[in-house]
Amino acid sequence: MNEHAIIIFQKNPEPGKVKTKLGEVIGSEKAAEVYEYLLKNTHEVVEKYPADVFVYFQDEVDNRFLLNDQYHLSLQGQGILGEKMEQAFAEVLGKGYQKVVIIGSDCLELNADILDEAFEALSYQDLVVGPAQDGTFYLLGMKELYSELFRDKDWVDQSVVSEILSDAKSLKLNVHKMKMLFDVEQYEDLKSLRGLLNIH
Numbered sequence: 011m012n013e014h015a016i017i018i019f020q021k022n023p024e025p026g027k028v029k030t031k032l033g034e035v036i037g038s039e040k041a042a043e044v045y046e047y048l049l050k051n052t053h054e055v056v057e058k059y060p061a062d063v064f065v066y067f068q069d070e071v072d073n074r075f076l077l078n079d080q081y082h083l084s085l086q087g088q089g090i091l092g093e094k095m096e097q098a099f100a101e102v103l104g105k106g107y108q109k110v111v112i113i114g115s116d117c118l119e120l121n122a123d124i125l126d127e128a129f130e131a132l133s134y135q136d137l138v139v140g141p142a143q144d145g146t147f148y149l150l151g152m153k154e155l156y157s158e159l160f161r162d163k164d165w166v167d168q169s170v171v172s173e174i175l176s177d178a179k180s181l182k183l184n185v186h187k188m189k190m191l192f193d194v195e196q197y198e199d200l201k202s203l204r205g206l207l208n209i210h
Contacts, residue, residue, distance in 0.1 A: 012061050012062045012080070013108040014061035014062070014110075015062045015105075015111075016056050016062070017095075017098050017113070018064070018115060019068070019086060019095070019114070020049060020075075020115050021045070021067070021068045022067060022069045023045045023049065026038040028042055029042070032044060048115050048117075049115050052113065052117075053077060056125075058122070061125070063077075063081045063082065064082045064084070064102050066086040066094070067085055068086055071083045071084065092162075093160065095150075095165075096157055098112065099152065100155050109129050109133075109151065110152060110153075111138065112150050113140075113149050114148050114193065116148070119192060120148065120149075120191070124140070124188065127188060128188065131151075135186040136185070137150075137151070137156070137159075137178050137184070138185070138188065139151075139174055139185060139186075141171045142171075142190065143193065144168055144193060145167070145168030145170060146166060146170050146171065146193065147170065148193060149188060156183065158181060159177050159181075
C-alpha cells in the first residue's frame, strides 16, 4: 500500500451543471468541454503519480475514471462541501495513509513537482495549502484530520484560504504554503485553453 493518497472531488461533466460562470459567457456546452479538458489534464498528472487516488463523484460514479489499480471511485458524502471533504479525509486517513492531499480539477498548472512538494512538506509540517489566484485553494493536505478546518466556511468564497490559515494558527498547526497557481473559473482564465478548444 502507498503511504500517500490523493483525493479528487469531481462532478459529472453535464452542460449547465459545471463551470456555470463560464457557461454564462461561452455557453453551457463549451463550458462542459472545458471541464472535461481540465479533468483529463488532472488525471494525466495523478494516474502516473506514486500515490493511491480516491475520486469522489457528485452524482454518479463514472467507471471511465478507473484508470489503474491505484484508483478507487465512490460518491461524495452528504452535506455541504466542507462536510463532504471532512468525510473524505476521515475515510482515506482511516485506511492508514500517512499523508493525504485533496486537489481540485480546475488547475492546469498542477504537475508532479507540485505534488512532490506537498507530500515532502507533510514530512515536517502539519498542513499544506496551495492557494489559487481567486482566494480558494487548488490543494489541501494533512497527516491527520483537523475537523475544525472544515467548519463554518464558504468553500467557493474568495477568503477561504485566509480563513484556513487563520484557523490553522488558532490550532497551532505548522503550515507549508505552496506557490499560488491559477484555477480556470471564468472567461478571463481561459487564455491558454481558447486555442485548444476553439473558444472565442
